[in-house]
Amino acid sequence: MKISFKYISYFFLFILGISMTLTSCTDDLNVTPKDDDEFLSETFFQDPASYKQVLAKLYAGLYVGGNDGDGQADIAGLSGDFSSYLRLLFVTQELPTDEAVIAWADGSLPTLNTQTWSPANEFLYGTYSRASYHISLANEFLRQTTDEKLTSRGVDASLKAEIATFRAEARFLRAYSYVNLMDLFGNVPITTEADPVGFFYPVQKTRAEVFAFVESELKDLDSSLANARANEYGRVDKVAAKFLLAQIYLNSKVYTGTERNNEVATLCTEIINSGYTFANVPYAYLFSADNDKNGAQNEFIFPIISDGNAIRATGGGMSFIIHASIGGSIDAASRGMDGGWFGTRTRKEFVALFPDATATGDKRGTFHTDGQALDITNISTFTDGYAVTKYINKKSDGSPAQRTDIPDTDFPVFRVSDAYLMYAEAVVRGASTGNIATAVGYINQLRTRAQASQISSANLNLDFILAERGRELFWECHRRTDLIRFGKFTGGSKIWQWKGGTMSGVATESYRDLMPIPAKTIQANPTLKQNPGY
Template sequence: MKKNIIILTSLSILFFAFSSCKKAFLDEKPFSAYTPLTLTDSLGFEASLIGLYNHTSTIFSWSDQQGWPSVWQVGTDVANATNNQQGVEIPYYNYETLTPTDNGAARTWNRNYIMVNLTNIIVDGIDNPATTTISAKGKNQISAEAKFFRAYAYNNLATLFGGVPLITHALSGPKIDFVRAPIADVNNFIVADLVFAAANLPDIESVKTNTKGKMYGRANKFMAMQLLAEVYLRIGKPDLAEQQAQAIINSGRFSLIKNRYGVKTSQPGDYYSDMFQYGNERRSQGNTEAIWVLEQENPNTVVGGITDSPQQRRVWGAAYYNIAGMTVADSLGGRSVGRLRLSNWVLYRLYKGNDIRNSQYNIRRKYYYNDPSPTYAAIYGKQVPFSGPDTLINICPSTTKWGAFDPNDTFGYAMIKDFILMRLGETYLLLAEAQVAQGKTAEAATSINVLRTRANAAQVSATDMTKDFILDERARELIGEENRRMTLMRTGTLVERALRLNSNDASKPITGLTTKALLLPIPLNEIQLNKDAVLTQNPGY
């Protein structure tokens, strides 16, 4: 189905606008204020703001294309597709097939521009002189929350596509004359939105409350500051990035997890793995490191608790149950299908010593026969041999961060865990990256050693501090969490690192990777439908 930048929400605006031109007997006064034309009261704005979180979840979930999480990992330095790939990820390691008709690029464009329009509706509404029942402070808070998400969407677009059409107001009708704004203009717009958001969003301990307590899942100023640090790094302003990251750390609102906590402390594990247990991920559940957690709910207990059956567990985990003598178990993270595997660089060269991030509780490398039926009595409890083709899918070493067993969904189709989108561990990494970019290698080593001390890893010195080392440390700390492709595109290192560290996979090797992949192709549908102006394509496509 063709999708273009003329966003669906604008069609509802047209519907109501056209209706208002009919005869007087059709000019009914609405009893609620939730459409864009009547977005003037606090309830309407609140409903629209909550909708932004729902839409954000659709950026991470796409069950029609189950390989969607792989798009952002395979063909980089950290992961490879397997023979159980789904298909949408193929152009992201077989780069010759990455073209302007690519489904992944089109999905990315679509999801983020829908977000832009949804946020523009809110910002336009709050700026409307007819909005008189909300205080100036209340207006600023509403605008700040919307502008954070608008900046989030535009940063995704700028990182992945470069200069893009800059839409600053809600669309009120079809538009087919878009042109790409210079990347500097897009960047300035993102920064302005985030500076406003950081100044007007609440402290994380001053967020709204409901009957269950503080709504830590709602936007707070530290979310804007963390994103602003990343943006400043991307646009070459590391001194400003350092200020933002340092301010988050110095706020005293967050602390690294260093002790066991939460729902599985009575079971084998460690304090790092506790952070990713279902029921432990939120600030309200004890995760003192969490800055932004996109909260999800089990749809069996909360209608609409997730969107479109997220596939992260199925993609990242091994398909161990395919081996005779193995059965699905909560202790093994539930049912996965092994659509990707960690690269040999990650598995065998990235971690050194007793780094907790490489412990058996964080990267599962061994499996033991667990089917108690009499048929397998002779092998029950013994280790599954790590040999042969099973090591590429069925018992491939894998991160445990997405594992969770839902007894309501034993087939394991949907992933119901929260998305930890920002945490203090990454703040230290952004800080160190900013310091390295300024030549402050001693300070960068100090920042990195905070994480390495927590991880029980060897300390590093100023002479170790390079951009490459920071990217290595990001992989150690954030494997399975970060959008690795975006990180390497942001830093301009995708081609060099992928080819140097992950070019020889035995099953699905990287091919055709050149510098053109530092930007994604502008979707062909967008170019063709934009008939009254030229929407230029990125080089090489």
């Protein structure tokens, strides 16, 4: 069942004295109570129910920008809709790639379409700030749930045992935010519950040091997270920690200079055999409004939950992803929504990864072409570029979701299909802990579900893997990281329309494999050093 966000995750928690994890005393970055009547941490935690409420706040923070949907923003200076974690991940992981483009001209958003951003980009600042706030909240929860604190409050043994699992989940979510910061920005500070509360300048760490910290945390969590599938749907378990560890190992050459493909193949084998299963349902079921119960949920190791009635965030999470993809001749009602925002489409180079644009030779190639031009002559024109119809706010049988303004469709952060693809890539890259025949079998399971042609070991090379990751995982916030790992994000080895700011596309500078540390963040913590090239 879904976590009851309606009664838990909107419980507004502001903790007096916390500052943003990665900042100091610049006012627009401080995380402080909105008024004196808000909960103070010690008073708040006198209620035994408060511990799960804060845990739910951590999970809900992946979708919403504040405790009242998009209204009361967590971060001063950033509106709730624009500071939604999932929305910002989509903006940074998809818009700079061949998979997506957005028509809107809000602020410096257009520069993400063209890989021409600068340190002043407010969306990069929002991404950095959102992940940092998430870390701050996890740190404070860990400070407030030590054995000493719990004993002083008279917490009984059974609740203490439950809180121990909550703590492990908070550490996982903190690690997840560190991975996003490390991936996007490279060298970032590390703060934990052991650091002082208040204003100070946390020390910037190298990317390799952040990697080592996350690796250590995820390995340690294997002893404290819930067993596979023993937790509530939407909450993480040991398999999620293995998955995130496999992800950073897959990208280890980028992050640290050292390949870890043997570990990737080993972990993916453990994930695949953990009790989560490949969903033998139509591909479209994975992205429908009932994907928490139509069979797709068996594949979801870590979903971000959506609920039209409980999660009132019009501009956040999946509401943004689905609304923004509707425009032109698309009938919003047919997508289960109340309207379209005429925003996101894909580029013709991505369409070319599929055998056709009609989902005939591959059911994953779900494009709306009626009235849409394949070429993007003008980025600001929604009908330039094929629209994407991957996500829908209708149930898999075609019946309606709870509402049409905010979707019920959960977002799959980690799923078994990705473990199949990670295993195959590790093997192609030389992992001795896997084998080609098994990898081909995994890929062909994906392609059977997609009703695409089967492959043989002769087809399995790195170019095929990158293309297959696109076909299977597009618009799931992987593409930028994938392209960087394959050496195809910047430079001229892979060109797409409007890369570098011209319609035909041009090579871009390699330093853009890293986003700049936002200018406002450096203003707040002048000890931070900017990434080269910016």
